[in-house]
Amino acid sequence: MTLGQNIQAARRAKGLSQEALAERVGVSRQALGKWEKDTALPGLDNLQALAAALGTGVADLLGAQTVDPAAPAVTLDAMRDLLAARDAEEKHRRRLWGCAAGAAFIVLAGLLEGVAFQYERQIDALNQNYAALQSSYAAQQADLSAQISELQDAVRKGEATVLDWRWLPVDKLHKDADGSWMPVQVQVTPRTARDGMTARLAVRCGDDTQLCDMTAAADGSFAADGIIFTVGSTYELSVQWTADGAATNEALGTVDFNDEMTEPTIAWATDSGFAYGYRTYYANGGKYLTLTNYPVELEVSAPPWMSVAKVEVDLRLRGDAGEPTATAVLENEGEYAYGNSARTESTWNGTFYSDDAANGWEYDGENIPKFVARVTDTNGGVWTEEMALTEK
CATH class of the missing domain: 2.60.40.10 (Immunoglobulins)
Known part of the structure; x- marks a missing residue:
């Protein structure tokens, strides 16, 4: 885990908010937040303050292991207390035993010197471990600084932003x-x-x-x-x-x-195969309309920003009032671009034929029938083009 992750985990384990921990350490919440995100590193003084506030050690926050996990943790204060106790014991024995106690003291002193030698070795090991932690911390700080500098240089140069x-x-x-x-x-x-x-x-x-x-x-x-x-x-x-x-x-x-x-161009295919028109006839006491050409085809020319999602054609027999009488959903038969134009050309076709209306639709004759093409782009914009039908 990184230093920031260790700080965050220790803070949450203590049940502290960022504000509470920052107040204990004496820094701002924003600074603590940057430490936890690994976008900044605390100084040595702040690192020690963090360890004290979180009830842990600097080595635990840095994620380092001690040189000898089995060795007892001996502090300099504990060593001083031990040596003071030895001196007090020596004076006490001199007063009680005089010369006879001197021999015993020599033996005890030898034992204490052996213990002190052992503790001195442990203190040396702790000092070496602390030096290694400082070196690791300095290396991490240098690496992070190099990464930040590299990123800022890339931003300043505008590389692939x-x-x-x-x-x-x-x-x-x-x-x-x-x-x-x-x-x-x-x-x-x-x-x-x-x-x-x-x-x-x-x-x-x-x-x-x-x-x-x-x-x-x-x-x-x-x-x-x-x-x-x-x-x-x-x-x-x-x-x-x-x-x-x-x-x-x-x-x-x-x-x-x-x-x-500015907008797409919608063109109706009007070659010999698409003679759009209608006929009317009377049957069963009513007037009906049939199309002279049930298939429909459109050419759509779209500007660079536009992507066509769907094309539909409505048949309207009652003007713009109410729902269309029928709707043909067109399929894209292919698209292409030509020359230096950035526009995209596409062809769409479909049919109004339906078994349900094979004999036509009821038609009152009050409005001229028309086709209304609806082109919808992928952003939800709708573009329309109308064509009035001619009675054949």
Whole structure:
């Protein structure tokens, strides 16, 4: 386990909160939190204070083993007490026994010297172990400092900080006296997301630069709203990351915003095989409508930001009131791009034929029947195109 994990485990074992332990040690809760996350290391004084507050040893916090686990733990204070007791015993025996006790004292002194020699060896072992712990601690601190420096250098240099980015419209294209414009959202995904990381987007158009704070999402990406793209303008986008006190800017790319980027183009296939129309007839005292061409086919040209999720065509016999009379769900027959265009072309087809309506649908003749194509993108946006049917 790391030093931070050992501190956290010992704190929880004592039933202490970060605030309570930090107060005992005399540091801030934020500093203690960094120690537990291994993003910073405590100094030797703080490490000893931590061990005392947690009722453990520095070696236990560092995760090190003693040189001889079987050897008794002997402190310098205990050694001093032992030597003081020896001196007191010597004076006492001199007063009681005089010269006769001197011989016994010599024997006892020899024994005590043997014990003291043994304890001196143990103290040497403890000193050696402490020196080894200090060396290990210094090595861990140097390694962590090197890792932090390397990470900060990478952030400063802007190395691989962006994994992906894109822009998406949040509303349809608007037109006014000043031109055509569209509100958009810019999403940026960092290659590595870290606690406390913040982001800010810079959108430059000509001599003007707009700065937007970005909001972190649950998936680790950052998004900026309130951005307006105007048709005919070029925008240069960059992101500024701030992490661990270090900030860096990285260019995202350029958006040449034109008419082709605002919305998809929906075209009806109208070759000889798709002569869209209808016929009416009377039967059983009512008026019915049948289609002259039950299959339908659409060509969808999508801008770079858009991914088509589904295409449907509604048959409406009563205008826009109520539910459609029937709906054909179209299937994607393939997509492609051509030339230098960033748009994606796809073909979708289906049919209105149903055994339940093989003889047509009831039709009052009050409204001109029409097809309404509905193209839905993967972000939930819906785009429509209508075509009135002609009676054949």
